[in-house]
Amino acid sequence: MNKIDPSYPVDFSRFLISLRKYEVATSQKHIEPPCDEVQKETRSILLKTLCLDEDSYIMPDLSKRYPPMSLADSYRDFNFKDKSKSVLAHKRGSFIPKNDPHFLVSVEPMKFLQEPENFSKQSVAVTQDKRHVVQQQAQRSCGAAVAAMVILAHGKTPDWQSLYMTNLSSDKDILQWIKKAGLEPLSTIILCNDKAPILQSLIDEAGPLMVTIAHPEMGGHKIILDRVFQDSDEAAIREPYHGLALRVRLSTILSWMQDSVIQAVSNRAEA
Numbered sequence: 001m002n003k004i005d006p007s008y009p010v011d012f013s014r015f016l017i018s019l020r021k022y023e024v025a026t027s028q029k030h031i032e033p034p035c036d037e038v039q040k041e042t043r044s045i046l047l048k049t050l051c052l053d054e055d056s057y058i059m060p061d062l063s064k065r066y067p068p069m070s071l072a073d074s075y076r077d078f079n080f081k082d083k084s085k086s087v088l089a090h091k092r093g094s095f096i097p098k099n100d101p102h103f104l105v106s107v108e109p110m111k112f113l114q115e116p117e118n119f120s121k122q123s124v125a126v127t128q129d130k131r132h133v134v135q136q137q138a139q140r141s142c143g144a145a146v147a148a149m150v151i152l153a154h155g156k157t158p159d160w161q162s163l164y165m166t167n168l169s170s171d172k173d174i175l176q177w178i179k180k181a182g183l184e185p186l187s188t189i190i191l192c193n194d195k196a197p198i199l200q201s202l203i204d205e206a207g208p209l210m211v212t213i214a215h216p217e218m219g220g221h222k223i224i225l226d227r228v229f230q231d232s233d234e235a236a237i238r239e240p241y242h243g244l245a246l247r248v249r250l251s252t253i254l255s256w257m258q259d260s261v262i263q264a265v266s267n268r269a270e271a
Contacts, residue, residue, distance in 0.1 A: 057109040065242040068120040070138035072167045093218040095239050105234055105247035116160040127245045135243025142222040143169030145240035146210045147177040149224050150264045156181040178264045186263040200228040206263045213256035
């Protein structure tokens with residue numbers, strides 16, 4: 001079976017148009033699913049175009065992936081009869097800068113998993129290299145989401161409720177969530193200007209980094225930094241607001257990044 005290269009750059013317009021054509025064609029009652037060899041080959045080509053394989057790894061639609069409203073969120077006007085008609089105090093943002101066409105390098109395919117109780121659909125997934133992606137379940141619960149991703153990597157259970165009951169969090173909260181899962185948090189402050197080699201060294205030693213950034217549109221935000229590619233100026237990250245695994249421009253991430261990073265390791269008492 002042909003696997004998808006996660007670094008394969010995606011043409012989103014082609015992807016969405018092809019997907020709509022395929023969904024429309026297969027939804028018509030008088031059109032049968034592909035059956036003969038020619039149709040099977042056509043379907044196979046289409047699936048590759050859509051970056052979809054037979055193991056249910058799909059390319060998520062960026063335009064639809066926003067966190068749901070939560071009772072923990074801040075509202076300007078709350079509709080008790082229909083929460084969907086409520087007005088949030090903060091407008092919906094986007095992690096992908098509209099004025100930087102070179103920021104997004106690629107989006108990685110994901111396989112969606114069974115989400116916990118009270119979570120929105122397709123909010124928990126795994127990449128082809130088995131990294132968990134968890135979408136925050138409140139407008140400002142990114143800290144709880146990045147903690148959950150790192151905790152899952154260690155085979156532990158996160159505080160799922162924190163993802164929809166958090167409205168802003170500090171590094172102190174993240175440290176507590178890590179400890180609650182039976183792991184040991186590591187906090188590092190990087191004060192030098194050339195952060196990239198130090199970041200990759202930390203990742204090599206103790207796994208992914210929980211990083212705080214000052215995003216130009218979203219403000220303070222937390223992401224997972226999985227790998228640094230200095231030669232190509234790329235970074236592999238997991239972003240909780242949209243719930244995506246991305247390749248983005250490393251130099252941009254570094255320009256947004258704060259000095260403090262957090263990791264989690266197995267508790268020495270258990271080792």
